[in-house]
Amino acid sequence: MSSLSTMPKPRPGARPITLYGIRNCDTVRAARAWLIAHGHNVAFHDFKQAGVPADRLADWVHALGWERLLNRQGTTWRKLDGALRDAVVDAASAMQLLRAQPSVIKRPVVEWGDGAVTVGFDAAAWAAR
Numbered sequence: 001m002s003s004l005s006t007m008p009k010p011r012p013g014a015r016p017i018t019l020y021g022i023r024n025c026d027t028v029r030a031a032r033a034w035l036i037a038h039g040h041n042v043a044f045h046d047f048k049q050a051g052v053p054a055d056r057l058a059d060w061v062h063a064l065g066w067e068r069l070l071n072r073q074g075t076t077w078r079k080l081d082g083a084l085r086d087a088v089v090d091a092a093s094a095m096q097l098l099r100a101q102p103s104v105i106k107r108p109v110v111e112w113g114d115g116a117v118t119v120g121f122d123a124a125a126w127a128a129r
Helices: 026-037 054-064 075-079 082-086 091-100 123-128
Strands: 017-021 042-046 109-111 117-119
Touching: 017 026, 026 042, 026 123, 054 091, 054 117
Parallel strands: 017 042
Antiparallel strands: 017 109, 109 117
8 A cells, every 4th residue: 555545635625835944854844744644735845946035034024033033053053154143133134144044044934824924843833723
């Protein structure tokens, strides 16, 4: 039996969810697998291949705040030149860095079909949605 036959089909009428991240990120893979396993229609946008959509980034910063989007725990942030890190002081400077270095965006960013935006993977919170 193929594993595809055991996968739930997307719910009828479900609005698509867009998951933004990096394909080889373990958290993104887990989030994507969770969404598919729960029958969600998921579109995936890879920052490494398609870049950071500037119009979406502004919306995410507005909805979540630039501080929540900026991953200061990751390797990319730690490897940045100190002057670059120190220059991130507001939304404009953060967005400039997030566009130039997509790996510093906390992942995944999810645009839910109802217009909500979240960052990070939290299975319990997602199940409550």
